[in-house]
Amino acid sequence: MENSSNDAKQKFSARYKEINIEDNQWPSSEDKLSRQKEIENLTPLLINAQAPLVICLDAPWGAGKTTFVKLWSHYLRSLEIKSLYLNAWENDFADDPLLPLISTFDKWIAAEDEDSTARAAWKKAKKFVPGILKSSAVAAAKAASFGILDIDKELEKLAGDVVGGAVGDIVDSFNVKQKSLEQFKSQLSVALEALPDDQNNLVIFIDELDRCRPTYAIEMLERVKHLFDLDQIIFILAMNRDQLGKSIQGVYGASFNGAQYLKRFIDIDYQLRTPSIKEYISARLDEPEISGYFKARKEGRYDLEHIIELMAYLALRFEYTPRDINQLIGRLKLIFRSIPHNHYLDESIIVPLLVLRQENPQLYTKYSKDALCANNVIEFLSGKKIGEGALEHRIAVMFGYLIAAAKDPYSNQSMEEVLAPWIKWSKTLTEIADASQVQSELQRAVNMVIELANGDREFRMRRGLNELAFKRIELAGEINFS
Incomplete structure (x- = not known):
């Protein structure tokens, strides 16, 4: 089956695009999972809380933590409340997580006037960073400052001596780091004067911590605890707490309690509301490349609604996680790509068979x-x-x-055996309906199965329906989407 030229131009993306909110409108059109009330109810905690404070935003993988954090940041911006955002996973190539943290602060303070107290204090704070960094990160900072480090020559030499072993006594080394830490925190406290006069706390979102290398995630938590445990700073860590606890356990050994370890760093836990299966599927299918495909189809709105219903039904049946749903949608996108806009979509066959292939390969x-x-x-x-x-x-x-796909419309193949239990069920429901004089929704649904199964007209021009579906499913079924 050849695609039309328009279909051939249809783009396919294996990744879900992160939201990009450019306006200041609230509620946001990007709020696909109805997070508005949840965000609005949490915000007073940030505004009125006594800092320092570390809040864990806990949710399973794929439950929308990143989108939630970006919507929350957007809402704060609409209220003219300053917040910072750091994606930990995008920066876990750094030798020391302090560097991306410093960079995030630097981009904020850089907007201040050159002669402001906050900017002057921050400039001093950065001079003490080499004495705090890991040795490998100090070397990297010397090679390329990333535009953030204003390293004083004497402190640079001192930091180099510490990591190079020139300081003879380990106590001296410890004292250097402790002094650097104290001076850094002191100057950072002054730099926080850059906050608006009516804002008590600076909110810092750290996202995707659970996707980082376990050792990097641990170091990030330690940096947050020991360097930024200051008045006026509130951290919100978006993570799957259970998964991160297990990763930490993998570093320290099976007998180590990773969950208990995390309690050292977190003051408040908040369990993000898990969206309903149908709500989540609808949001995932509301991507431009998918919605555009269905808009081009004659019965596109009905087809899309039908797919959402089928997927929700099957996802509940097999207790699918967001990751499982993403896998299924990824494969469906590949199949959509192979079906031109003016051809039958046959979602009533393709969706259940994709799931069947995954859940029961032998029956498939x-x-x-x-x-x-x-x-x-x-x-x-x-x-x-x-x-x-x-x-x-x-x-x-x-x-x-x-059932109908089992019948060859050009033969006299009998479907009596397959339809027997359905006909029996229909008769039972008919007897009940006759007694009550009301035809039930269930009776109509059962009769629909029988009608479609016998629908020669519906399937006469679609010989080989199953064969084509299997070819498409086998192509998509071999591919996994993480």
Whole structure:
């Protein structure tokens, strides 16, 4: 099947793009997971809290911590409250996490007037940095200052002596570092005068800490605790606390309590609200490349809504994490890329079979060879035997397609055995409806399965429906998205 020229130009991105908020409007159009109230309720804590303070923003991987932090920073900006942002993972190539922290401060203070008290104090604070840095970072700072270090010659020499072993006594080495630390913190406190007159605390967001090298994450926490434990500074650390605790345990050994270790650095824990599965899927499918694809389709709005319903149903059934959902959407994007706008999308076949291939490869292979086992597939995907539980309309459409795809519209193949349990279920529901004189939603859904399964007209021009779906799924199924 050849793509049209327009389809061929359709771009595919394997990564989810980070939000970029340029205006000062609140609520933000980028708030896809309804975080507005959560952010507004948390903000008074920042404004009124007694610093120093370290807050852990805890959530599983993929639950939207980065987006939350950026929306929160955006909200603070709309209130004219100054905050700083540091992505720890993007900077874990640094020998010492102090360098990116210093750089983040430097970009803020650099906006101050040249002759301001804050800028003068910060200039002095940076002179003491070499005495605090790790030895390898001092060497790097000498080679290239990254535009942030204003190193006094005597302090540079002193720092070099410390790391080079020229200081004969280890106590002298310790005293140098301690003095550098004291002077750095003293000057940093003065530099905080750059805060607006009506703002008590500087808010510093550190994101993606749990994705860093464990040793780097530990050093970042220690730098925050020992160098920036000052009045007027509040840190918000976005992380999966459980995962980071396990990473730390991996560094220190199985008997080490990583979770207890983190308590040394964190004053307040906040568990980020986990969005509903459907809410999360809708947000992930609201990317320009996906929404643009569906806008170009004749039935695009219905197709997209149907996919969201199917994915939500199956994700709940198999207890998918955000990472699992991202994997599934990544594969779907590849499949969308292979289907021109004017061709059938067949999401009622493709979505469940993608999940089936992941969750039960043996049953997937069996169905690919003989789709008359469709009821086995349906029972596995639903977790119920036919004749039990509720059945929503869009899910009934999916089940009907899975059965209908087993039928060759050009043959006299019998579907009686496959449809027998559905017909029995329909008769039972009919008897109940006759007694109550009300046709239930469940009865209509069951009848929908039977109608689609027998829908010769619906599938007459789509011979080989399953075969084409399997080819697309096999291509996408071999690729993992992290």
